[in-house]
């Protein structure tokens with residue numbers, strides 16, 4: 001992870017997949033004149049004069065990261081049908097599996113480590129429980145996936161940790177058995193924490209949809225008005241770019257470019273950069289075909305995992321095995337916490353070789369489904 005300091009707001013860039021060469025994109029970084037499809041409004045929002053070297057360097061890192069974070073979603077999968085049979089790709093993937101073994105193939109080994117331990121399960125949503133789709137509003141999980149997550153939650157404390165707003169991810173999942181952390185862990189609804197003072201402003205006692213008492217933890221609460229402001233500015237600034245979708249995720253804003261033609265990605269980056277320059281307390285992170293603007297606070301999915309473990313009374317316990325399954329750059333914070341704490345396993349969902357702090361891998365959500373089914377069967381058979 002490179003921390004680029006050429007901007008007032010730090011920029012976290014995504015490392016390129018191992019098999020993908022870095023793209024030389026310098027010429028495309030020059031502010032280009034989009035074809036007639038764009039109105040003059042766009043040119044008001046985007047400076048057309050040539051940017052300085054520093055700007056080019058920054059834009060280069062953004063574009064590089066945007067290209068590196070391209071997910072193998074269904075449209076790309078169609079384009080790369082030949083890749084399935086490509087010996088080079090197969091060899092690269094199989095070689096990568098030596099470093100990040102399949103969690104399905106290694107299931108017995110994982111369960112051997114889990115013997116006598118209490119498992120806590122953390123699941124990302126997009127690209128993990130649901131496929132990456134063209135319209136982020138339609139990232140529905142299958143009934144089969146919902147059924148198996150419900151069963152898993154019956155046996156193990158289970159939480160969803162997503163970049164989406166907590167309400168949005170709950171709308172997709174609709175299971176009251178789970179704990180939910182939205183906005184990359186900046187909006188957590190978890191179990192009541194007995195150890196917390198009632199005067200702590202970040203921890204609010206609340207009730208969930210079932211009337212059950214819960215703790216609401218929102219460490220970036222003060223940023224709410226700023227995020228709303230930035231959301232509206234981003235909608236306005238990107239409205240002429242075909243395919244862009246700006247999503248208000250409560251404590252962060254996502255700018256999806258998965259439906260934007262690649263030749264316009266530089267324009268997307270420039271629009272976001274123009275806004276970010278005005279908000280030094282916000283920063284940019286890269287997800288899968290999404291730029292995310294979020295508060296500069298010391299909080300991420302890794303911290304959210306530790307918070308939830310503590311809330312569940314499972315932190316600092318030798319007999320606990322946390323398992324985190326996710327596909328995104330932001331999930332790496334959770335993988336890192338588990339790896340460095342030597343206290344659990346990260347499982348990266350990826351169909352392409354990628355550097356990761358995870359221990360294991362699964363190819364796609366269909367393998368996640370099989371993995372969760374194995375969990376349920378293992379628990380049911382061990383209870384016999």
Ligand SMILES: [Mg+2]
Nearest residue numbers: 124126127328
């Ligand atoms: Mg994801």
